[in-house]
Structure formats: C-alpha cells, structure tokens
Amino acid sequence: MDPLPTPQTQPGRDGLAALLAKPTAAIVGLDFDGTLAPIVADPEQARAHPEAVPALAALAPKVASVAVITGRPAGVAVRYGGFAGVPGLEHLTVLGHYGAERWDAATGTITAPAPHPGVAAARAELPGVLDRAGAWHGTWIEEKGRAVAVHTRRADDPQAAFDALRGPLTALATRHGLIVEPGRLVLELRPPGMDKGVALSEHVRKTGAESVLYAGDDLGDLPAFDAVDELRSDGVFGLLVCSGSTEVTELAERADMVVDGPAGVVHLLRTLAAQLD
Structure with a gap:
C-alpha cells in the first residue's frame, strides 16, 4: 500500500x-x-x-x-x-x-x-465586445446556461488576450448585474453570490x-x-x-x-x- x-x-x-x-x-x-x-x-x-x-x-x-x-x-x-x-x-x-x-x-x-436574466443579455453583447477589444481571433465562448465564459487559451497570445478582455468583460458584467471570475486563461461572467x-x-x-x-x-x-x-x-x-x-x-x-x-x-x-x- x-x-x-x-x-x-x-x-x-x-x-x-x-x-x-x-x-x-x-x-x-x-x-x-x-x-x-x-x-x-x-x-x-x-x-x-x-x-x-x-x-x-x-x-x-x-x-x-x-x-x-x-x-x-x-x-x-x-x-x-x-x-x-x-x-x-x-x-x-x-x-x-x-x-x-x-x-x-x-x-x-x-x-x-431559474437562471439569472443578465447572463442571456451579456451573452448577446459578447461578440461585439470581443470585436471592439480586438481579441476575437482565437477566443472561444463557452455557453454554461447560468454563466458564460470566454477562453483565450487558443489565441495567438493567450495571456495578452486575457489581459485585454478583463476590463471590457468586467464592464459588461457590471451592466447586467453579474461578476467576472478569472481563471486559467478564462474569464467567466456569472451572477454574484x-x-x-x-x-x-x-x-x-x-x-x-x-x-x-x-x-x-x-x-x-x-x-x-x-x-x-x-x-x-x-x-x-x-x-x-x-x-x-x-x-x-x-x-x-x-x-x-x-x-x-x-x-x-x-x-x-x-x-x-x-x-x-
């Protein structure tokens, strides 16, 4: 043993x-x-x-x-x-x-x-946010039902994409009553609590x-x-x-x-x- x-x-x-x-x-x-x-x-x-x-x-x-x-x-x-x-x-x-x-x-x-309504609203805006941040290429949106996540692991420069998106995604989350949870090259938008x-x-x-x-x-x-x-x-x-x-x-x-x-x-x-x- x-x-x-x-x-x-x-x-x-x-x-x-x-x-x-x-x-x-x-x-x-x-x-x-x-x-x-x-x-x-x-x-x-x-x-x-x-x-x-x-x-x-x-x-x-x-x-x-x-x-x-x-x-x-x-x-x-x-x-x-x-x-x-x-x-x-x-x-x-x-x-x-x-x-x-x-x-x-x-x-x-x-x-x-029941799911938080802000998740669907934020998801609808995500493509535009990623495009304006210049970080669309190589990022990937993961649908999680009660949350939504943006992964940067497949981007040309994963850490740079992560850093560039953190501010815009935090602003998006705040507008819809959500928070951003950072992880290993992923930013998740989810309800507080x-x-x-x-x-x-x-x-x-x-x-x-x-x-x-x-x-x-x-x-x-x-x-x-x-x-x-x-x-x-x-x-x-x-x-x-x-x-x-x-x-x-x-x-x-x-x-x-x-x-x-x-x-x-x-x-x-x-x-x-x-x-x-």
Missing part, C-alpha cells in the same frame, strides 16, 4: 488525521477541471482522468459524502466525468454552477432555480460533517479554501489540497498539500480509500 502524502502544515495534518479517524463524518470536496480532469484547449473535450471514477467509487462509500463542485452545469460535469450509474458512487453529489445546481447520484436528478466557498460551506453544514478535504487548482477555488479556513475556526477539521500547475501558484501557497495535477489527485483519493480499508 502506498503511503499517504504528509500535509506540510499542522492544520492540514490535523485535518487528515480527523478524516482517517472518523471517515463517516468527513466530506471530500473536489473541483472538476484541472483537478479531476486535465486542462485541455477545448473545454468541451475535457474528461475525467481515466482512474478518477474508480478512485471515487472506492472512496465514496467510506465517507459521508463526495462532492464535485464546479462552475460547469451539473449535467455536463456528470457527463464529462462519467459519474452516472457507477456502483459505489451513491454518496456522490455534483454541485454545478457553483452550487446553483445539484445532482445526486442516488437519484440521478438535478435540482436548480455563487461561488465554491458558499457551495462547500452549505454542503458541510447540511451533512453535519466534522472534517472536510477540498482539492482545487484555480483562482475560482480560492473561495473554497477560504471556506475551509472559516470552518476550521468553527471546529471543523480541514485539509486543503492543491492540484499543482505552473499556471496558477496562489493555491499552492495556501494549500496544506500539493499534488501533481489530476494524476496526483487520483493517487491521493485511491490511497485514502486503501487506508480506510
């Missing part, structure tokens, strides 16, 4: 110890893109790491809940992750659109409120969890890191894991443990499941 990585901080070591001591009172929270699935140039081609589902199926029955928390629509994450109909994943929940949508593996159903920290905190409180592990890779995961810090102050043990990359360093600086991308996350999940045997 492979040994578990050792967290580099005392709060992280305490969080891991609490999870191992009482897994039935633990939640494992996971981002999708960059954490369970490798980052790809075309987001529609993103798929979970080939060993992710077996690792999750081995771990999920041993903990209170496994929650995939993503900015994607819940149904898309379920499809790209291959989560539906998998034995052992009955304790899996997908919180899509930063918690606005919820899919439960036990029932296979999605629950969600939706973030992974809120989603994670609500899920922890609903389940009455005593410990929580959260793994992420991008700026959008920082609110979840903040939520774990707040939960720690309320007596919930926490372990912060960074799915490491060279594109975003902020999470690594905050994390209790850094692993090598989705492959490292999968190894951690698989090793946890084996330890709990």
Whole structure:
C-alpha cells in the first residue's frame, strides 16, 4: 500500500488525521477541471482522468459524502466525468454552477432555480465586445446556461488576450448585474453570490460533517479554501489540497498539500480509500 502524502502544515495534518479517524463524518470536496480532469484547449473535450471514477467509487462509500463542485452545469460535469450509474458512487453529489445546481447520484436528478436574466443579455453583447477589444481571433465562448465564459487559451497570445478582455468583460458584467471570475486563461461572467466557498460551506453544514478535504487548482477555488479556513475556526477539521500547475501558484501557497495535477489527485483519493480499508 502506498503511503499517504504528509500535509506540510499542522492544520492540514490535523485535518487528515480527523478524516482517517472518523471517515463517516468527513466530506471530500473536489473541483472538476484541472483537478479531476486535465486542462485541455477545448473545454468541451475535457474528461475525467481515466482512474478518477474508480478512485471515487472506492472512496465514496467510506465517507459521508463526495462532492464535485464546479462552475460547469451539473449535467455536463456528470457527463464529462462519467459519474452516472457507477456502483459505489451513491454518496456522490455534483454541485454545478457553483452550487446553483445539484445532482445526486442516488437519484440521478438535478435540482436548480431559474437562471439569472443578465447572463442571456451579456451573452448577446459578447461578440461585439470581443470585436471592439480586438481579441476575437482565437477566443472561444463557452455557453454554461447560468454563466458564460470566454477562453483565450487558443489565441495567438493567450495571456495578452486575457489581459485585454478583463476590463471590457468586467464592464459588461457590471451592466447586467453579474461578476467576472478569472481563471486559467478564462474569464467567466456569472451572477454574484455563487461561488465554491458558499457551495462547500452549505454542503458541510447540511451533512453535519466534522472534517472536510477540498482539492482545487484555480483562482475560482480560492473561495473554497477560504471556506475551509472559516470552518476550521468553527471546529471543523480541514485539509486543503492543491492540484499543482505552473499556471496558477496562489493555491499552492495556501494549500496544506500539493499534488501533481489530476494524476496526483487520483493517487491521493485511491490511497485514502486503501487506508480506510
């Protein structure tokens, strides 16, 4: 059996110890893109790491809940992750659109409120905004239902396109009551009050969890890191894991443990499941 990585901080070591001591009172929270699935140039081609589902199926029955928390629509994450109909994943929940949508593996159903009207209005203006910014070529608009995102990874100069669009897209979002969430060469326009920290905190409180592990890779995961810090102050043990990359360093600086991308996350999940045997 492979040994578990050792967290580099005392709060992280305490969080891991609490999870191992009482897994039935633990939640494992996971981002999708960059954490369970490798980052790809075309987001529609993103798929979970080939060993992710077996690792999750081995771990999920041993903990209170496994929650995939993503900015994607819940149904898309379920499809790209291959989560539906998998034995052992009955304790899996997908919180899509930063918690606005919820899919439960036990029932296979999605629950969600009505979408924010500002998203459709902003989407209609996006082509003109991109054209006026001179950043149309190589950018790509991702329809997310309750949000809309502009990717610059395929532009001739991805970082320059990202920087050029940040101001105009922020102005567009503000006009329609939205906010801009920056990520790894992507700018997402979405309603305020939706973030992974809120989603994670609500899920922890609903389940009455005593410990929580959260793994992420991008700026959008920082609110979840903040939520774990707040939960720690309320007596919930926490372990912060960074799915490491060279594109975003902020999470690594905050994390209790850094692993090598989705492959490292999968190894951690698989090793946890084996330890709990």
